[in-house]
Amino acid sequence: MSLSSSFLWQPDLYLFEGDFFSLRWYSVLFVLAFLIGRFIVVRSYKVEKRYDISVDIQLIFMILGTLIGSRVGHVIFYEPHILNRGILEMFYFWKGGLASHGAVIGILIAMALYSYKLEFNKFKFSIIDRSRRGYNYLQVMDRLIIVCAIGSALIRMGNFVNSEIIGIPTNSNYGVVFLNSTENNISRKLPFVKSVNFEKTGKYESPGMPILRSKIIFEPEKYKEERIKNSVEKSLGYLLPKQFSNYTSVINPKGSDVEYRLQRSATELSLEFNSIGVYRHPAQLYEAFTYLIIGIIMFLIWQKYKIRLRPGSLLGFCFLTFFSIRFLLEFVKENQVKNEVFKIGNELATGLNYGQALSIPFVIFGAYLLFRNFKKNPFVN
DSSP: OOSSSEEEEOOOSEEEEOSSOEEEHHHHHHHHHHHHHHHHHHHHHHHTTOOOTHHHHHHHHHHHHHHHHHHHHHHHHTOGGGGGGOGGGGGOGGGOOOOHHHHHHHHHHHHHHHHEEEEEETTEEEEEEOOGGGOOHHHHHHHHHHHHHHHHHHHHHHHHHTTOSOBOBOSSSOEEEEOHHHHHHHHHHSTTEEEEEEEEEEEEEETTEEEEEEEEEEOOOGGGHHHHHHHHHHHGGGSSOSSOOTTOOEEOTTGGGSOEEEEEOSSOEEEEEEEEEOOBOOHHHHHHHHHHHHHHHHHHHHHHHGGGBOTTHHHHHHHHHHHHHHHHHGGGBOOSSTTOOOEETTTEEOSOOHHHHHHHHHHHHHHHHHHHHHHSOSBOO
């Protein structure tokens, strides 16, 4: 990968891959988000001289809220048909499908459970603020939301490594061709595939559509070579899609009529042919960069004012900026699921996708918190 305005993106998804244990880059970045989060939260409480062991309990609540909320949110918002297979499948985190809006809702609920308790007296009950270490709910969230923004940046970097949540075509010679899904599809359709490689030829079918040299390398034994040749002849026509869709990055419009070379060396058999890529917006990096900037700004604000800042100010700032940017960036992202259009009832389509529709309440709530705080003195005497 070069640091130019356009490149082919085909990273190794695994930091380590073995027979009994494998570690993906996404998992590393996900865990790193929590480790950095713990460091920032612990440091903030120590600087304010209010640290105790319950801070780690708070982080456990946050982790559980993130995992449960993101998975449940994904199922409810994007793939409710999963519930047809049983409600327990809603909690199958290892199957993928995590929603950031659900994660935020999960964290808000988890921190409420951490910060408040219910007291029952006969037929009445009351909600009591625990005020752990002297902090109320909004003060707890003000410190935690810094972590959420920076953690979101790391997770979006993981999405970029996985080539998921991709952007729409740029229709220009700027952007990224995401190749991992194409590599996986080819490996499933042909036998004995060792590797699938692409490189730019310097030519373009049209703006934003580079012509790529595609090379598939096999590892056949001599008696398997004929089978590979037969598979290539049968499969070449549908090895790659003939037309672009919302989720394809490489096509072969000529199908089985494309010119190809099947070459044999002493150690391997290779298939070479030309295909066409599409440059897409690296939307994951747009989000990662802006979320990181928001997190750094909030950290600097906290570092300057600390407990003098009126409770809820950082939470309001984050919700207003984070989800406003999320709303805008959805315009350069492909929908996460097919036919992802937010509707009011069953008929009235809003023209928004779920990512945008779900961002609006957070923007409104963030604006309310800031307006409420800055209507008064934004600092506590």
